[in-house]
Amino acid sequence: MLARRHDPIVAIATAPGRGAVGIVRVSGQQLVGFVRQLLGRDLQPRQAHYLPFNDGQGQPLDHGLALFFPGPHSYTGEDVLELQAHGGPVVLQLLLQRCLEVAQTVAPEGLPVLPHLRLAEPGEFTQRAFFNDKIDLAQAEAIADLIDASTAVAARSASRSLSGAFSQEISVLRDALIHLRMLVEATLDFPEEEIDFLQKADAWGQLHTLQGQLAQVLARTQQGALLREGIKVVIAxxxxxxxxxxxxxxxxxxxxxxxxxxxxxxxxxxxxxxxxxxxxxxxxxxxxxxxxxxxxxxxxxxxxxxxxxxxxxxxxxxxxxxxxxxxxxxxxxxxxxxxxxxxxxxxxxxxxxxxxxxxxxxxxxxxxxxxxxxxxxxxxxxxxxxxxxxxxGWQSAPEGLYIARARHVQALQATGEHLAQAHALLQTADPALDLLAEELRLAQHHLGAITGEFTSDDLLGVIFSSFCIGK
CATH class of the missing domain: 3.40.50.300 (P-loop containing nucleotide triphosphate hydrolases)
Known part of the structure; x- marks a missing residue:
């Protein structure tokens, strides 16, 4: 999926089965020509247009609403087209096939209207929103958690994570950690200075405060992870x-x-x-x-x-x-x-x-x-x-609880371990500043993995593959 993330994609964005409304979603760069070829007209951005969805012979497959969201002001950050039709499986499959056919239609300049249009993989629309800086990784996961929420408490908590409440707490920790790293690395860069940068800036006090803030965030994150994951209880x-x-x-x-x-x-x-x-x-x-x-x-x-x-x-x-x-x-x-x-x-x-x-x-x-x-x-x-x-380990749900995952808890715990090592180094008479700087760097690395600042492609593949197709 990561290797083809610049291809235009299309998928049915509503759940399988029959319903009143079904949605086919297309995302990619420069969809204006594709929209014109598919619908026979241009669409005003972010306005709903009621019109027929025709097949290759000009006969209506269905009548419905078409909405066009030019990038970057869209869910994915790319151009997005949504076709809202009646929610029958056959109708939606016909619309999906029609989109793929139109993409290969030869334009006047001799090239396909939308080369490389393909079916989206699970979570690919949300993955593109992440890559295009519309949301961070924690918010992307919250989208899946909101869809999967089985209780009102879980849904509200996932909504808070989606709005950025969890990410904001991580951002505050990250900013404090970056400031502390700056002090340590400045001392490393200018060892000849008579001023003891770390002592003057109260680096020990800043680190102690940061550890306290991390402990509070970890406690709330553990509650959020419990809300999502639950526990396994065996009766014996x-x-x-x-x-x-x-x-x-x-x-x-x-x-x-x-x-x-x-x-x-x-x-x-x-x-x-x-x-x-x-x-x-x-x-x-x-x-x-x-x-x-x-x-x-x-x-x-x-x-x-x-x-x-x-x-x-x-x-x-x-x-x-x-x-x-x-x-x-x-x-x-x-x-x-x-x-x-x-x-x-x-x-x-x-x-x-x-x-x-x-x-x-x-x-x-x-x-x-x-x-x-x-x-x-x-x-x-x-x-x-x-x-x-x-x-x-559940406490009465605190106000503003956000949903979280086991990997978030593990990342915060790893961050805490590196901060503890940094704390021990600072307490020595002659701190090894290079080791101290490395512990702080590793702490920031684990913190950044939560929001996707430092995240491997393998982990991204695992996360987004658990999403439903069309999201």
Whole structure:
């Protein structure tokens, strides 16, 4: 895609399927002649024109609106033509094909009207907006996040990122970092000067302030990334502890089959739920036990695979069997394996289920280390939802929260590591200024990767390939 980014492109810009309106979008340099050949007339910039869209024999394919946006005052920064027709798949495909045909029509000067016009690849319109300095990389990603937003909180946060709220915070950090680099490199360039530039300019104080600002931005970015990415929560435990019932209760729908028969769940069942706008990817797994059934053994193996990749595990216990020696021993064995398979930073929340009938048990453990609930009747579910938000690290949504991605968090963390190295160098009696300058340069490099100032072509390809075609 990067190698052909100067070719004119065309695509259907609306979602597949039937709808009231569908849009075909063309972007490229100098589209005026193409527009005239396609529509039989010139268009006034940024004005809607109602007219027929004709085929090669002059017969209307459809009637609709045509809008022309001359560059650089357009979405991509190039000339952009939008044809708004009825939203039938066949109609839009005919318009798309017509655009490609007209592009190869020979103009009076003997050349094609629009050479090299081709179908756009995923995200290519937005990629051109990025290359033409209409938006930065963080804003480009926010466009995809706004389209994919599944909650009102996520949509508003993506809109703030698109408007440049996140980019502005990165810009403030970058400007402060550039100023600090200037001081250090000036000292390197003029070592014979008697004035200690770094001490006079309070370089240590500036760096300390910059680290504090970075920490605040990182905290908000982590919240924004959580809002977008969510966390993976796996429900684990012995058969018939109520795992499927708990998934159904959290999802508010009958997703998993629930029966009194042990081993009913043979494979994972996954559902994404929203709690205060935060997505949680909850996975119900097969009951953990020794089994001679080959299918069940495969399901149990898959359960352990999911557990090993979890961000949090809900270890479900059955209160009605809590005093049975065999049950307690099996729970202890599961706990031992969990401790072996899970990284130390992955929390395990103990859930004691069947509170509604627990009074029939001869002994009920004090569940001080977990939560008691009834997945069947909903008792204790609100407390569980709140605990899941705490595990995820979610705080009440701050005003002005912007959406972010895991790569943004990683870039800010890398920036912080280099600033910490720079801080350590400045605290020495005779700082190695060349090393200090390099740490600051690397910090700026990671910061610039967020907005696209320093970004590899490979990363750009990965980012934009996840967009829908026509955007």
């Amino acid at each position: 435990g012995q058969p018939n502890a109520g795992k499927s019932s708990l998934l159904n209760a959290l999802a508010g729908a009958e997703l998993a089959i629930v029966t009194p028969i042990a081993g009913t769940t043979r494979d994972k069942v996954q559902e994404t739920i929203q709690i205060n706008g935060v997505p949680l990817h909850v996975i119900d797994t097969a009951g953990l036990r020794q089994s001679s059934d080959e299918v069940e053994r495969i399901g149990i193996a898959r359960a352990w695979e999911e557990i090993a990749q979890a961000d949090a595990v809900l270890f479900l216990h059955d209160l009605t069997r809590s005093n049975a020696p065999e049950y307690e021993a099996a729970d202890a064995d599961i706990a031992t394996v969990l401790a072996q398979k899970l990284p130390k930073n992955v929390p395990v929340l103990h859930i004691w289920n069947k509170e509604d009938i627990a009074n029939t048990a001869t002994a009920v453990p004090e569940a001080t280390a977990g939560l008691r609930l009834s997945a069947k009747h909903g008792q204790g579910l609100d407390a569980l939802r709140q605990r899941l938000l705490e595990i995820a």
